[in-house]
Amino acid sequence: MVKVLFFASYREALGLPEVAVTMPHNMSLAEFKQWLITENGDSWQAVLNAPNSVQAVNQTVADDDQPVVDGDEVAFFPPVTGG
Amino acid sequence: MAFEVRVQTADFDVSSELALLRQHSLQTGAVVNFVGTVRDVNHGQAVASMELEHYPGMTEKAISDIVSQAKQRWQLLAATVIHRVGLLQPGEQIVLVAVSSKHRGEAFQACEFIMDFLKTQAPFWKKEQTEQGAQWVDARESDGEAAKRWQ
Numbered sequence: 001m002v003k004v005l006f007f008a009s010y011r012e013a014l015g016l017p018e019v020a021v022t023m024p025h026n027m028s029l030a031e032f033k034q035w036l037i038t039e040n041g042d043s044w045q046a047v048l049n050a051p052n053s054v055q056a057v058n059q060t061v062a063d064d065d066q067p068v069v070d071g072d073e074v075a076f077f078p079p080v081t082g083g
Numbered sequence: 084m085a086f087e088v089r090v091q092t093a094d095f096d097v098s099s100e101l102a103l104l105r106q107h108s109l110q111t112g113a114v115v116n117f118v119g120t121v122r123d124v125n126h127g128q129a130v131a132s133m134e135l136e137h138y139p140g141m142t143e144k145a146i147s148d149i150v151s152q153a154k155q156r157w158q159l160l161a162a163t164v165i166h167r168v169g170l171l172q173p174g175e176q177i178v179l180v181a182v183s184s185k186h187r188g189e190a191f192q193a194c195e196f197i198m199d200f201l202k203t204q205a206p207f208w209k210k211e212q213t214e215q216g217a218q219w220v221d222a223r224e225s226d227g228e229a230a231k232r233w234q
Binding site for chain 1: 119135136137138140141144166177178198201202203204205206207208209210219220221222223226
């Protein structure tokens with residue numbers, strides 16, 4: 001199982017803070033996003049393919065090549081605005 | 084080096100935090116701090132209140148990584164970073180970055196470095212309540228430029 005988290009405007013757009021998914025096989029983060037979009041439809045496409053989207057695997061910012069394996073925590077969020 | 088990172092809803096008292104920071108070492112000759120506060124106007128719009136969201140776990144980790152980088156670049160004796168989350172009103176404190184070192188030059192630079200990277204790398208998001216309704220604050224390009232100065 002992979003825990004998927006959404007924050008800020010992404011959480012609001014999808015109407016959920018987190019979801020647990022079971023991948024059919026291990027994937028890269030790019031493949032994982034595509035798989036989530038195929039499973040969940042257009043609203044997910046808008047969020048996961050947003051131009052400035054930031055993605056993290058196990059609480060570290062990751063790029064599309066990063067492998068996603070069972071037990072991982074994957075997060076998607078807009079550019080940060082703290083401070 | 085003693086460093087402390089806290090994410091909390093409660094307000095903080097700057098003088099007691101600075102007193103604690105100084106206590107870490109009698110070699111301390113300089114304490115520099117930055118306090119960020121909520122403005123009542125942003126981009127010409129009146130801000131009634133602000134809600135701050137974060138990513139529990141990753142936020143603390145990201146700030147700790149930034150403080151570790153500062154420690155590698157400058158001879159610091161101690162550092163404290165406190166960032167508030169939840170609902171805040173104009174005038175309230177949002178963030179404290181405080182660092183101590185033997186001499187002021189390193190403390191000034193480290194404080195600015197930590198703040199610049201906190202703004203661009205620590206997962207916090209601001210949502211403002213304005214007369215036009217609630218809106219998420221967009222990331223500023225100038226913050227990205229400020230962080231790039233240190234590369």
